[in-house]
Amino acid sequence: MNKWSDNRAWWLVLPVVLIVAFSAVIPLMTVVNYAFQDTFGNNEFYWAGIEWFQEVLRSDRFHGALGRQFLFSFIILSIEIPLGIAIALAMPKKGLWVPFCLILMALPLLIPWNVVGTIWQIFGRIDIGLLGATLDGLGIEYNYTQNALDAWVTLIVMDVWHWTSLVVLLCYAGLQSIPDAYYQAARIDGASKWATFRFIQLPKMNRVLLIAVLLRFMDSFMIYTEPFVVTGGGPGNATTFLSIDLVQMAIGQFDLGPAAAMSLVYFLIILLFSWVFFTVMSYLDRAES
Amino acid sequence: MAKIELNGLAHSYMPHIQEPQDFALKELNHVWEDGGAYALLGPSGCGKTTLLNIISGLLKPTHGEILFDGEAVTNKATEDRNIAQVFQFPVVYDTMTVYDNLAFPLRNRGVGASEIDGRVREIAELLEMSDTLKHKASGLTADAKQKISLGRGLVRADVSAILFDEPLTVIDPHLKWQLRSQLKHLHKRFNYTMVYVTHDQTEALTFADKVVVMYDGAVVQMGTPEELFERPKHTFVGYFIGSPGMNVVPCHIDGKQAMVAGHAFAMEQGLSNIPAGASLEVGIRPEFLSLTREGTGPTVSIQKVEDLGRFKVASVRLEDHEFKVMVNEEDEVPADGARLVVDPTHVNLYANSHLVEEA
Numbered sequence: 001m002n003k004w005s006d007n008r009a010w011w012l013v014l015p016v017v018l019i020v021a022f023s024a025v026i027p028l029m030t031v032v033n034y035a036f037q038d039t040f041g042n043n044e045f046y047w048a049g050i051e052w053f054q055e056v057l058r059s060d061r062f063h064g065a066l067g068r069q070f071l072f073s074f075i076i077l078s079i080e081i082p083l084g085i086a087i088a089l090a091m092p093k094k095g096l097w098v099p100f101c102l103i104l105m106a107l108p109l110l111i112p113w114n115v116v117g118t119i120w121q122i123f124g125r126i127d128i129g130l131l132g133a134t135l136d137g138l139g140i141e142y143n144y145t146q147n148a149l150d151a152w153v154t155l156i157v158m159d160v161w162h163w164t165s166l167v168v169l170l171c172y173a174g175l176q177s178i179p180d181a182y183y184q185a186a187r188i189d190g191a192s193k194w195a196t197f198r199f200i201q202l203p204k205m206n207r208v209l210l211i212a213v214l215l216r217f218m219d220s221f222m223i224y225t226e227p228f229v230v231t232g233g234g235p236g237n238a239t240t241f242l243s244i245d246l247v248q249m250a251i252g253q254f255d256l257g258p259a260a261a262m263s264l265v266y267f268l269i270i271l272l273f274s275w276v277f278f279t280v281m282s283y284l285d286r287a288e289s
Numbered sequence: 290m291a292k293i294e295l296n297g298l299a300h301s302y303m304p305h306i307q308e309p310q311d312f313a314l315k316e317l318n319h320v321w322e323d324g325g326a327y328a329l330l331g332p333s334g335c336g337k338t339t340l341l342n343i344i345s346g347l348l349k350p351t352h353g354e355i356l357f358d359g360e361a362v363t364n365k366a367t368e369d370r371n372i373a374q375v376f377q378f379p380v381v382y383d384t385m386t387v388y389d390n391l392a393f394p395l396r397n398r399g400v401g402a403s404e405i406d407g408r409v410r411e412i413a414e415l416l417e418m419s420d421t422l423k424h425k426a427s428g429l430t431a432d433a434k435q436k437i438s439l440g441r442g443l444v445r446a447d448v449s450a451i452l453f454d455e456p457l458t459v460i461d462p463h464l465k466w467q468l469r470s471q472l473k474h475l476h477k478r479f480n481y482t483m484v485y486v487t488h489d490q491t492e493a494l495t496f497a498d499k500v501v502v503m504y505d506g507a508v509v510q511m512g513t514p515e516e517l518f519e520r521p522k523h524t525f526v527g528y529f530i531g532s533p534g535m536n537v538v539p540c541h542i543d544g545k546q547a548m549v550a551g552h553a554f555a556m557e558q559g560l561s562n563i564p565a566g567a568s569l570e571v572g573i574r575p576e577f578l579s580l581t582r583e584g585t586g587p588t589v590s591i592q593k594v595e596d597l598g599r600f601k602v603a604s605v606r607l608e609d610h611e612f613k614v615m616v617n618e619e620d621e622v623p624a625d626g627a628r629l630v631v632d633p634t635h636v637n638l639y640a641n642s643h644l645v646e647e648a
Binding site for chain 2: 179181182184185187188189190191192195199200203204
């Protein structure tokens, strides 16, 4: 068949281009504009070049927030992924308990983020919170508003509480898709529980795990609402992650230029890491098949 | 290798059993000899796989017990029964190489590395997979994957029995034949006890010394291919084995003859032991019927003749009953005035679908 081309077909994508431009490209361009310009009010702007980028990339404040951000994402990934797999493995495969477990797992995911933050903010208080008061009653010193470590622990436990379910549900779906014959063959072959996990379950889950790692990395890297509600970035700036820092700079201090530059850097970091994750994991996936 | 005894074995998938029909596998007692090749033959849903899974321990029977060489294994887990099983669809460990796949059952049982190497290479040689040993198992074709599954079943030298659950379903026809002969060859060489589930009669008859025909959860006959062919114990066996299947038509008995639609069929067996009040049928294989213009046989009308190459199958009508008659390639089918000739030594009598045997 001959290739038949009619460039008028491009008009068909016009609506999408317009919608995307209106909702994403143009707003992003204003951020790009701010990032390269300076203003002293009156809606007058001056070209600033890459000055803001230099400032952001050299500032200790940005380095600190970025470091905390990586540490946070690393910790929650290294807890939520293994824990999620373990819970998915422990869940019943069939029977009356399946819907019960699934609903239980889905619950934390359905709670609005600021509500999650509020729940934990109150839960952890020493005066009226169940957790805080209990720990205090047991004689354990715990105060997330004053102790940086306590604040971190609180945020990490909260994130694990909120998001492990997502990993569980994805892994569970992956596990459910394994035909019974595989488990039967493993029993015939005398495989141990570990060997069954290592050679049947894990390989069959690796696609959903890729999605789980990507989603949890991106989400945790952009976390804002919950730490903002619980600690507000404190004590000091101990839990000031990138997005909290960004909002403080943009809206609190109204430093539009540096904030815009930081937004772009932030965006590129997430893009870069997601791309690296995806490439590495899909490479591993392909190497296996 | 082991002798397998099934004592009063029955299984139901339902938690509350109310009637006999609730049993997917009805009570059966059998002894399968050490080193025998058995085929479980029957249509889908007749309980073949259920029986196989009970033997391997993947299912626990509702009633009865299983003995391997006289030792009760009913309550033993699959992994402690020392049994190999190959499934209908290939199961390979995707992340492993072909070599590791074949070595897996041995490694799990703590066999020494040099012995593993010897066994794996031997089996790979038999399956003609020696040059793919280093490949990842996941990239292979369905054929090759199923060969790996077979190989994992065969690699253990000391198994009590090897069970095959329609293992050649996904294999190309020409390879099917080849693999089946390889299995037969292996059976002769190592004297494995083999149980082979299939719904394909050719496969069962060529593979097994003894064929176990199952129908609706029960074993209706166990016997050599010849026995199944000549003396089917149940009309189902008659229909199911042979191509075309046995002609089964209602009759009544008059002295030493079976009467079909007013015509007498001479018989030589089964007349002395007819249960009273049973509904009777005669069963005659198409191979033991012939057509001729002479003689005294009943006149039949020819409905159609199918030419199948080495022979022809004529469908003929006698009153309301249709018979299939096998005619040799070189023989003529009389167009009209054909008479049906019956070989009396091969006429079987059935009472309520079960063969009437001499007392």
